[in-house]
Amino acid sequence: MSESKTELPKGYEPADVEKRWYGHWMERGYFRAADESEKPPFSIVMPPPNVTGSLHMGHAVFVTLQDILTRWKRMSGFNALWLPGVDHAGIATQMIVEKELQKTEGISRHELGREKFVERIWEWKERYGSRITEQLEVLGASPDWERERFTLDEGLSKTVREVFVRLYEEGLIYRANRLINWCPKDHTALSDLEVDHEEGAKGELFEFAYRLSDGSGEIVVATTRPETMLGDTAVAVHPDDERYKALIGKTVKHPFTDREIPIIADAILVDPAFGTGAVKITPAHDFNDFEVGKRHGLESINILTPDGRLNDRGGPFAGLDRFEARVAVKERLEELGLARGEKDHILPLARCQRCHSVVEPYLSTQWYVKVAPLAQPAIEAVERGETVFIPESWTNTYMAWMNNIHDWCISRQLWWGHRIPAWYCDGDHVQVAREVPSACGICGSTKLRQDEDVLDTWFSSALWPFSTLGWPEETRALKTFYPTTVMETGFDIIFFWVARMMMMGIHFMGKAPFETVFLHAMVRDEKGEKMSKTKGNVIDPLDVTEKYGADALRFTLASMTAQGRDIKLAVDRVAGYKAFANKIWNAARFSLLHLDAADMSGPVDDSRISDADRWILTRFHRASADVIAALEAFRFNEAASRVYQFIWRELCDWYIELVKPRLYEGSAEEKAASARVLRDVLEGSLRLLHPLMPFVTEEIWQKLPRAPGDPESIMIAAYPVPDPDRMADPESDRFDTLVEIVQAVRSLRVDLSVPDGAEVELFFDADPARSAWLEERGMWLERLAKVKRFVPRASEWPEESPSVLVHGIELRLPITGLVDRVELSAKLAKEAEKLQQEVIKIEKRLGNPGFVAKAPPEVVEKDRALAEEMIARLAKVRENLERISKA
């Protein structure tokens, strides 16, 4: 890094700067957190991206927000840990490698065999598994990479086994044969959450008749899935339905099999008003029917194979795909004269979240977690505020889910994942163990085979906050960082992940895994539509970063993260914040031309600095306080806009202009004092901004003159600490008047068509004290408002000129021949009209006895003062108008 203050390039170019600094930070180990420290702990565990993932805006959001929090806390004196990791992503990864295998070698995973196939996936992981984390680095992420974990690594696998065995021993994991959601394409069971319910798919309600066995007639049922009738084992009617009362207890004859099917009464399931009021019951292929089957002791007939074809219980339809069978069954029923018509019907469709196949309710034996006992403490933890959701409204969502939670199907018929630590002997005894058992614990048989299934990927994710810290070992890191401070993630995985971490964390650690859960919104395109490859509206973070820099993207995402709102990302915005980085860059370029003069000995000497210096110091401390308050409340957009407003509007637009007279024309002493303030405020601004824009701030910071004790990187410098005395400095507020006068004069110049370059005489009318005050500060008016002479009213007074009032000081410029009097009159008339309206409004309020009597005195007082000022201004504008139109 160059130490010289030589000219910086004119524009800020992020590309090389970002790469350079990231490498430097890594080398110096700034991202590391200590297992033990004097400093208070702050911890975030990163939501592990899928090993198959490539960077998208969702990642960019979490990286941005978590990195902001981590950098801010690190700078604020915390032992800040951001623990990174990667998820093995069961189905997704297996599918990718399977596809690759098929493509390159033309063989299926079955042909290769389980062991070899899993080896292939590991090879794939070694080659491509670090891509996603490398992409996170581009954004400036500062997690402690040395602690990076993979959900399938040795340590975490051990945690998973330990948890599984303990839960099994506690009776909270069990095995059962029941209906589950089955994906016929992926050949695996799915949890309820992995099924998407599609709204309003077009289908039809098909009606057909079952003939009564005794030949006395028929009963008509309705279905959206005619093929399931092959597995029907009852027809249900409502017990009070007069139409069918006499039929209850009779049987019907199945047209394709020899089965006799009973007609039963079930008041829970049957709605007499829907369809025909008679319902075919297929316990093996419908969740409701399964319950009916249990109530009435019906047989469950599975008619499907795992890949969604009709099995040999499908009679003449065996071998057909389920959708082919649907058509075939209908046709056959029609041929038999049993069809009774069909109606259009909107039906909900359940689809596999991964492959979008229509999911089938399927009878099979799976492993489950009994969640109710785990959910209760997790509910209570939130109720008593041990864990807080932000935005708060997610609390309801969490509660609603937890209060109505179903057992969690955790076994998956995949090869990639944590294999279930259960073994079966030839005597069919089950043994769940931490290590491979040598013999059956019940019958002593040594012929053992391990359960073929693996665990739901989310099972290991649920353990993330403590598995990554070394549990079940009682590590120092675990002691220091658990419970974690913040969980920052997307609301879409509140059930998948957050709720389950809560349950597991409390169960195994005795404490909820995080103090605060901050849920960010989804990133959409600028029109508010979900980004998707098919729509072609995906904005690639890497493209954006390349073009505008990581700082600009981060700042954009932060400034758009308002609580509870989707992030509608417009690339224009990013361009705007690149301009912001450039603005700071140029402010630094300017400053560096003068900072050699800065007096760096000791603290800032208030007796030597100017009003403007005091003013900006106050502003800086106020801005710092606001930014910190915003970050503490997770109001990222507020933090961003406040620091933006300070740096651009207050520091660049005002202070840099205000400090110029002294830098250019001041005495050496004045120069030294003001340059010091300029350095301090710029340097402080960089620290304030650093968590949001880490790169440009470091690049500039390194070029500034060091104060004694400054560290070697802004990353490890202290975050600004607002000083209450500075914030409350009354001198600073008095200076606001000068700012307003500058604005008023500039405005007058435009009104009077004074050419930009022309210097003017400023006439003013004020009490003696303020006159003196103003004249002493003439240098600023000279430079900022291009005033060449101050003329108090006593000497001359341009009677014909329009005037303006600023805090009781009346200002006038001499009128010139260039003025367009018609235009100016119109403008003044409009202004008068506006003021008039305001005055009417305020006077009406003040005239209301209720207001004066009941409103707080200070509010009334404020209004009175306001009315007075408005009236005075109105009078002035009217006078001006009269003078202008007369002349």
Next chain:
RNA sequence: AGGCCCGUAGCUCAGUUGGUAGAGCACCACCUUGACACGGUGGGGGUCACUGGUUCGAGUCCAGCCGGGCCUACCA
């Protein structure tokens, strides 16, 4: 069916105990002044979806209503 969120300037959005409606971009006019045209200065633009209520006072609280989005739910 139940729940949640949103509707404020042309666009994207702020607006935290109710007290003179804000920002960024876009737009108009002027300015290449010795940090920056990724810039400067000055402007225009809103009946805060709608209807009631509470209140001296409502963008802000309450009720209702319209419009948009999302989540949960086993209707054959």
